Amino acid sequence: MLNLLLTLAVAAAPHAKPATNTKCPVLGGKVTEKSKTVAVRGQEYRLCCGGCDAQLLKDPDKYLEKDGTPKNAKKP
Template structure:
């Protein structure tokens, strides 16, 4: 009974907005389209290394503006 409910919740989940960042929001390293990604608050972010995913997910307010823009993005 759990499997059908799980499948429905996966299908019903809205797609995350695709990543557009050019540098890692955590460490500021360069990222590419092949970089690892993480979804935070319904938006995808490219990361420079494997450790940044947990860091960003754990404390997004430190690295992201309220609108989801990385704080280290050039303005």
């Protein structure tokens, strides 16, 4: 059931900006262009593993800044 909801959430965001992150916003693992993605608030994020999508969708404020930048992204 959760997989169905996640699929619908991704499908419902056809205008999401493409992912640009190089680290998973949840666990911090390395991601590539082939990594799984999930859309949150109109932005796609690459994830390091299958369990991260549910965590990011459940509590995006825990992992993302208000502007959508992953909290674990390097600050300039």
